[in-house]
Amino acid sequence: MRAQRKFGACLSGLLIVGLAATGCTTTQKTSPAPRTATKPIRGAKVTYNYTAKDKECLERAMYFESERSDPSGYMAVGTVVMNRLTSGAYPPTICGVVSQEKQFAPGVMSKEVKDQAKPDLDNAASAILRGERHPQVKDAMFFHTEGLRFPYDNMHYVAYAGGNAFYEKRGRDGELQTPAPLPAYEVAMNYVPGQGMSATQSPFTLPETQPAVPQVSTVAAFTPVSNPTVVMPATTTPIPTATYIPAAVPIPTPAPTFISTPLSDENAAAAPAPISTVVIPQPRPELEGTSLSAKSPRIRG
Numbered sequence: 001m002r003a004q005r006k007f008g009a010c011l012s013g014l015l016i017v018g019l020a021a022t023g024c025t026t027t028q029k030t031s032p033a034p035r036t037a038t039k040p041i042r043g044a045k046v047t048y049n050y051t052a053k054d055k056e057c058l059e060r061a062m063y064f065e066s067e068r069s070d071p072s073g074y075m076a077v078g079t080v081v082m083n084r085l086t087s088g089a090y091p092p093t094i095c096g097v098v099s100q101e102k103q104f105a106p107g108v109m110s111k112e113v114k115d116q117a118k119p120d121l122d123n124a125a126s127a128i129l130r131g132e133r134h135p136q137v138k139d140a141m142f143f144h145t146e147g148l149r150f151p152y153d154n155m156h157y158v159a160y161a162g163g164n165a166f167y168e169k170r171g172r173d174g175e176l177q178t179p180a181p182l183p184a185y186e187v188a189m190n191y192v193p194g195q196g197m198s199a200t201q202s203p204f205t206l207p208e209t210q211p212a213v214p215q216v217s218t219v220a221a222f223t224p225v226s227n228p229t230v231v232m233p234a235t236t237t238p239i240p241t242a243t244y245i246p247a248a249v250p251i252p253t254p255a256p257t258f259i260s261t262p263l264s265d266e267n268a269a270a271a272p273a274p275i276s277t278v279v280i281p282q283p284r285p286e287l288e289g290t291s292l293s294a295k296s297p298r299i300r301g
Contacts, residue, residue, distance in 0.1 A: 045188040048085065050129065052194075054094035058128065059121040061098045063113050064105045065143075066162030072134070073162015074124035079137040080166065082128060083181035087141065129191075131184045134159065139181055140166040 061081055066073030084090040084097045091097050099109050113121070136159035143166040144150075154177060156170040169177040 045186055047188045047190050049190050049192045051192050055125050057095040057098040058125045060108050061104055064108045069162040071124050075134040076137050076161035078128040079134040083141045086182035086187055087179040089179045129189045133184050137166050140168045142167055
């Protein structure tokens with residue numbers, strides 16, 4: 001009995017120790033924290049300005065490069081134009097891309113567009129400017145007439161539409177060999193009113209033309225007057241009203257002296273020079289019986 005009790009006590013002790021050890025080593029399971037679903041934040045769209053002229057350039061490229069075919073061909077060419085515009089490797093305006101030398105069909109900017117094709121072209125161009133793209137063209141920025149073959153190994157064809165084969169230039173590793181264009185959802189097209197203003201130029205305002213003001217003639221018509229009245233303008237400098245002027249100023253006049261000797265110079269007689277007052281001494285009388293002669297010399301003053 002004692003042995004059984006001891007065995008039972010030992011067994012109970014082992015059970016208690018085992019349960020205690022199990023309780024110490026057991027880790028509690030923690031429920032994972034709930035995750036909040038977050039969407040990736042997209043950056044602001046890249047905005048490109050365009051004018052009515054740019055839209056016309058886009059329509060011309062669609063029309064002359066797609067063999068005047070159908071909306072699918074229009075959209076494929078329009079997608080290539082937008083890919084070039086947003087890649088940064090081509091001109092920054094639609095007209096600049098379309099009119100670039102040796103890139104699109106000759107005469108694309110000058111040939112006539114048939115009137116019957118204009119409604120479809122307008123719809124396709126408006127869709128491109130709203131952000132729609134041809135679903136198969138992807139990042140292609142090159143195309144050529146369908147059916148041609150070239151020996152280059154970097155031409156990765158992606159679509160055929162409007163009589164053209166569209167391709168991307170990719171290397172052996174599959175990477176694009178040209179700057180990748182922006183996806184349509186990252187591009188915003190902003191319409192700028194005005195036919196003649198380029199989208200890349202800063203907007204400017206021409207000065208408003210002022211209405212012509214009739215010129216009023218400042219010359220009055222001449223009307224004869226029988227008794228004209230002359231009005232002198234008032235002077236700014238006052239004129240003294242009273243000025244003292246002596247009635248007569250005594251001027252000393254020397255007594256004239258007459259010389260009996262005739263003048264030899266006629267001009268001197270006509271305009272006599274001023275004569276100073278000279279006292280002419282009288283000749284002394286002849287002494288000792290000499291008589292006065294009429295030819296006796298005189299002393300000239």
